[in-house]
Amino acid sequence: MTEHVGEKNTLQRKTFAAYVSAFAATAALLAGCTSEVEATTPRTTTATPTTETSTPIPTSTEIPRPTSTRTTTPIETVTAIPPAPTEIEQPPATIDCLVQKCIALTFDDGPSPYTGQLLDDLAAHDAKATFFVVGNRIAQYADTVREIRDGGHQLANHSWRHDNLTSIGAAAAAADIARTNTEIFNHTGVTPEIMRPPYGATNQTVIDAVDMPQIMWSVDPEDWKYRDSNYVANHVISNAKRGDIVLMHDIHPTTVNAVPRILSTLRSDGYQLVTVDTLLGTNLPTAKYSRQPLG
Numbered sequence: 001m002t003e004h005v006g007e008k009n010t011l012q013r014k015t016f017a018a019y020v021s022a023f024a025a026t027a028a029l030l031a032g033c034t035s036e037v038e039a040t041t042p043r044t045t046t047a048t049p050t051t052e053t054s055t056p057i058p059t060s061t062e063i064p065r066p067t068s069t070r071t072t073t074p075i076e077t078v079t080a081i082p083p084a085p086t087e088i089e090q091p092p093a094t095i096d097c098l099v100q101k102c103i104a105l106t107f108d109d110g111p112s113p114y115t116g117q118l119l120d121d122l123a124a125h126d127a128k129a130t131f132f133v134v135g136n137r138i139a140q141y142a143d144t145v146r147e148i149r150d151g152g153h154q155l156a157n158h159s160w161r162h163d164n165l166t167s168i169g170a171a172a173a174a175a176d177i178a179r180t181n182t183e184i185f186n187h188t189g190v191t192p193e194i195m196r197p198p199y200g201a202t203n204q205t206v207i208d209a210v211d212m213p214q215i216m217w218s219v220d221p222e223d224w225k226y227r228d229s230n231y232v233a234n235h236v237i238s239n240a241k242r243g244d245i246v247l248m249h250d251i252h253p254t255t256v257n258a259v260p261r262i263l264s265t266l267r268s269d270g271y272q273l274v275t276v277d278t279l280l281g282t283n284l285p286t287a288k289y290s291r292q293p294l295g
């Protein structure tokens with residue numbers, strides 16, 4: 001905001017002299033050929049450095065004609081510019097988190113009876129999220145899992161039954177994650193690309209055995225402990241910043257009820273709410289990630 005003020009003041013000072021000459025030039029043109037001047041006057045003002053709209057002597061007062069004769073030929077070359085692109089089906093605008101301010105909201109341990117409400121709230125705020133679902137809950141909430149997919153959200157793996165993967169052995173950990181991937185695929189046709197170990201508990205053995213990117217988090221309102229929508233919303237709103245991954249759980253109604261205010265606040269603060277793959281990219285190397293690396 002403030003950096004534009006100085007720039008504008010300088011512009012205003014510079015432009016007064018330019019206005020004087022533009023005024024003279026316009027008057028001279030008006031004397032000769034009114035119809036041509038009418039078509040080109042709005043362009044001549046922007047062609048000169050006098051781009052101000054706030055200063056007092058607008059050339060419009062010199063132009064006697066109303067704007068109704070706008071259909072003269074010179075203007076058509078301007079309005080006829082965009083041809084085919086509007087007729088082609090445009091894909092949804094892609095979000096580039098290297099350019100735009102992005103935050104990834106993630107929801108673990110579901111699906112649950114509250115997930116549907118959460119999906120409605122996300123849709124109402126044009127927000128996408130990532131759902132780390134638990135494998136043995138999927139059959140019971142198969143419709144919800146497909147709703148997650150259909151809403152453009154990301155389905156991700158949170159193990160079969162929320163075991164601590166560091167304590168069950170490498171082979172069991174690998175089998176657990178593979179089984180959950182299969183279950184998600186069987187109900188949705190989606191093969192998850194990322195996983196989150198239950199409790200965030202992992203080590204190199206698990207990382208090697210599972211061989212999937214492990215997504216941790218950088219903002220944690222501890223919503224499992226604070227079953228208080230205001231607390232959860234306030235924590236996320238005051239801590240989440242560009243590039244963060246926010247950990248929440250859609251099995252708690254208090255968390256789901258916190259989400260609308262989180263969404264409306266972060267959206268009005270200019271954040272894009274995106275899936276983890278939009279934030280971090282796809283085809284991630286097998287490693288641990290907790291936020292978007294920003295330079």
Ligand code: NI
Binds near residue numbers: 108
């Ligand atoms: Ni969990």
